[in-house]
Amino acid sequence: xxxxxxxxxxxxxxxxxxxxxxxxxxxxxxxxxxxxxxxxxxxxxxxxxxxxxxxxxxxxxxxxxxxxxxxxxxxxxxxxxxxxxxxxxxxxxxxxxxxxxxxxxxxxxxxxx
Ligand code: AMP
Ligand code: ZN
Numbered sequence: 296x297x298x299x300x301x302x303x304x305x306x307x308x309x310x311x312x313x314x315x316x317x318x319x320x321x322x323x324x325x326x327x328x329x330x331x332x333x334x335x336x337x338x339x340x341x342x343x344x345x346x347x348x349x350x351x352x353x354x355x356x357x358x359x360x361x362x363x364x365x366x367x368x369x370x371x372x373x374x375x376x377x378x379x380x381x382x383x384x385x386x387x388x389x390x391x392x393x394x395x396x397x398x399x400x401x402x403x404x405x406x407x408x
Contacts, residue, residue, distance in 0.1 A: 296340065300392035304338045313368075318354055319361045321397075330400025331369050331376070335362045342391045344382040362397050371399035379407070 302308040303322060310322035313333055324332040337354050341347055347355060359378070366372040376399035381388040 298340055298392050299390055300334075300336050300394065301340050304336070314361050314365050316357075316361070318357050321361055321365055324396070328396075329398040329403075331371055331397065333362075333365055333369075333397040335365070335395040335397055336392060341393045343388065344380055344393060347393070358395050362395055365397060366399065369399065375399065375403075377403050 299308065303310045304320055312320065312322045314321035314335070318338055319335065320338055321333050321335040324334050335358050337351075337358060339351070339354065341351060362378055363372070366376045376397060379396040379398065380393060381396075
């Protein structure tokens with residue numbers, strides 16, 4: 296399957312990895328939109344939020360556990376951080392392997408653009 300993030304999981308494409316366990320990988324976004332911008336992904340290929348099945352429920356919890364650990368490790372947990380998962384094109388999804396954006400290190404606007 297021709298998926299950019301699956302290639303990063305397989306280490307076929309380099310990335311600045313900040314967290315890894317058997318189910319989850321996190322790495323720095325190539326085009327950071329904030330001082331901290333990390334992508335947290337399941338190693339399993341899931342194309343969009345809509346493709347998350349019930350058997351993935353605990354895996355999605357693992358994504359949030361990893362994001363929380365990274366936010367603490369980066370020292371942004373108390374001040375604040377944003378977790379975003381875009382679904383499909385109008386929401387801005389460009390890579391069709393689900394990922395949580397972990398954004399922090401600056402004040403965030405609401406609503407997002
Ligand atoms: P989205 O637009 O929500 O699908 O997010 C995709 C994100 O992947 C964007 O923020 C891109 O900057 C980022 N991205 C694309 N290619 C790479 C790459 N090779 N390594 C790290 N991040 C990437
Ligand atoms: Zn994939």
